[in-house]
Amino acid sequence: MKSRYLPVIALLLLVLAPLVLPTFQITLLNYIGLYTLVVLGLVLLTGVGGMTSFGQAAFVGLGAYTSAYLTTTAQLPEWLQWAAGSPWLALLIGLVLTAVVALLLGAMTLRLSGHYLPLGTIAWGISLYYVFGTLTSLGGHTGVSGLPSVELFGIVLDKGEKMFYLIWAILVVAIVITRNLLNSREGRAIRALKGGQLMAEAMGVNTFRSKLVIFLISALFASLSGWLYAHTQRFVNPTPFGLSMGIDYLFMALIGGVATVWGALLGAGILTMLKQWLQDLLPILFGSDGQYETIVFGLLIVLMMQKAPGGLFPMLSSLVPARFRQRKEISINSNAESLPRRELPKSGQLILEACEVTRRFGGLVANNNMSLQVHAGEIVALIGPNGAGKSTMFNQLSAVDTPSDGEVKFLGQSLKGKTSREVASMGMSRTFQHVKLLPTMSVLENVAIGAHLRGNKGVLSSALHMEREEEQRLLKEAAYQLERVGLGEYLHEEAGSLALGQQRILEIARALCSDPCLLLLDEPAAGLRYLEKQALGDLLRKLRSEGMAILLVEHDMDFVMGLVDRIVVMEFGEKIAEGLPVEIQTNPRVLEAYLGGAE
Template sequence: MKLQGVQKTNWMGIGIFVLLVLIFPLVIPTSFYITQITFVGIYVIVAIGLGLLMGYAGQISLGQAAFYGLGAYTSAVLTTTYGVSPWISLLFSILVPAILAFILGYTMSRLSGYYLAMATLAFGFIIHSVLVEWRGVTNGATGLYGVPQIPFFGITLSQGINYYYFVWFFAIVVMIIAFNIVHSRVGRALRSIHDSEIASSSMGVNTGKYKMQIFVLSSMFAGIAGWLFAHMSYSISPSSFTLEASILFLAMVVLGGSSSIWGAVIGAILIRLIGIVTQTLGEHFTFITSDFEQVLYGLLLILVIIFMPRGLVPTLSALFSKRMKTKKEVIKETETASVNFSK
């Protein structure tokens, strides 16, 4: 992939975002909020992969939680059962979801749209069942305990500021990779597939190849996020990788806007913020429970789908661009009128 694509990336926007990430623990040093925003970084990685798959390749997946769980369990099993270094297990957390995504994508290469969504939904159920029933390896519904923390240049990364920066380093690298893809020849091919697969095929675009590549890439991102989640938590269980998690990832992308990398990032932040707000309010008001959080998710999604069907970021970006264009036109007309008057 050529570097020319990177030059089109909004580096100023990324720079401002990185600055906000860096100063957040300094402004809000509370451990609860640092942990929650660390989870946001993990969700951003999954959401970006799903956003590339949906918004650019036009493929709907309800199985991202399965790849997320595969990444987490692969590392947890290797480190707790076999004593493998977490850094070595990272390679397997990327490789195992990628191989299964390739097999799944190859066998379902002719499926698209809702048919693919149903296929990935079934795949998610299968993986969840394996995690629950393969007790000899996964310890069943009880899950795995004692997942080791990650050693990093003589220090051990645990929950807190260190792990916060560690997670967001991966999240920002994934963002840059995604922007590079979007603004490259591959990104243009993916957008053509999203608009019309038949038309792009007639123009010589290898649609099957690009769809497969982006499907595998999205699973690799989910595997990295699973690895980060496993070593952030002392224990993991199948309950973290259910259909509900896949729908949550889908909601992040739809809310923010599937046709924008920033949309996936903003969607992940907003969804987690809703959870933080409801959890905080639930400590003071008994009627606010986890069910109330699901109601807020549903209500927000309904409002966005009705009034902003493209998602928050693309819609607001289009409105801002329109206003700026209108403002420039008004200024130009004013200047033209002034020149004519002076004549």
């Protein structure tokens, strides 16, 4: 069966389900749909973005209680009376309120790292839970009853069978929006958050903004689920919005596959059905006293995490015979308009200047009064033995780190106070000593991250699939740069499957994709074979002839001596020599410190 028919069959089954299934089964499907909507947000937040949140149930409660208050309170404040009794207006207000709360909480907690972030989400999740149970206007722990049914196109959705269609229609739209977002320029930035933040910032991605975006989207999905829950049950109390339910949502994501959209549906379905089966079966086996299902469920979760840590959906997908699996290849429109190119500075113009840069780490001086210059149309090498301070200097030049003393100027502007993202927008791009790429993302998409600053379509355009023209231009540029560096045949391969030398070349293609006037290369020839080094040298010479300035750190002296125009030599954080390759080769201090000494 061709995979393109599967969505049609799935939609047909959803339409027929309320007509053929008993009420109890429809109720379970409604819960699965509601839970999936929340877990979908966790896929973005935790699985893709790498940020664990225990507080999603609180956002569900925010949507539910907002609608309960607005549709059941007899005397609303005057400024809210326009929304009295209307579930749809309550939904709008609930989403706005959720957005405001999410932005405030996100601004406070998303800058936390390590275990502090999940602890922060627990804190505000518990706080919102107690707000719901404390305020008398929200019914306290007793809750609020008598919520009106939702009415759509004159049809009153007063039964579970009718709400089923609304719940699943909204869920299908949410899945489409999520998939559209992830397969876009904004989505690549979001996918770079987990394990690639330093690289993403160097490519011009505002990683905090990307974090805030997925935090907001996940909160809105949860709030929408809460609104649907409130008008399905027509009653709300604080119990479903506590920390235990927040943990359940995380379990659903982990069971299904926290990094996959379809895993959200699978996890919500399995957990919901499993809980129901255990509640029915275990009392028969062990008696009615005690919560045996919780104990058994916990043991099953631990077992599953050991056997399938990535979740069930990836595991099940791997069991599908290869002939039925379709290799996902991103289409590239060769007729798409090319991206505009930066006008490179005139040959010989001063591009980068380091003026007596010193960097201290406590009592350790990693760089001491380091000065160097790089001009347009010139390749400069920064060399020195291991521990000489080259990488630290490299970070000062690219604004990843800030000098303790001295100054770095790029295109005549001081980089003091600027972030690596701002410097990238000025025309500087870099690679890394230890390769930084997203191994499960395709080679093409990894390189397209480099073109992030050359697009401007935002989250809404991406979610609604309205950025296709710009996306094709970005992908065409990425494909061009990959062809340029000799990786054109690997466009659709996973980046992690490439050899180390090819991954370094991929990083150069990604850096070129940002259209820089200055290229900083950190050990670009490491891991390359002889012919690959020759091809890299030819590429760098071509870039130099076009007017690009290049600064590279490299240990391969044969590669350096036959390529660069000038060499700066470091030892113990200080510059000990500078000059032409032939001068460096005969410099006694260099021979003693580097070329003739042990590395």
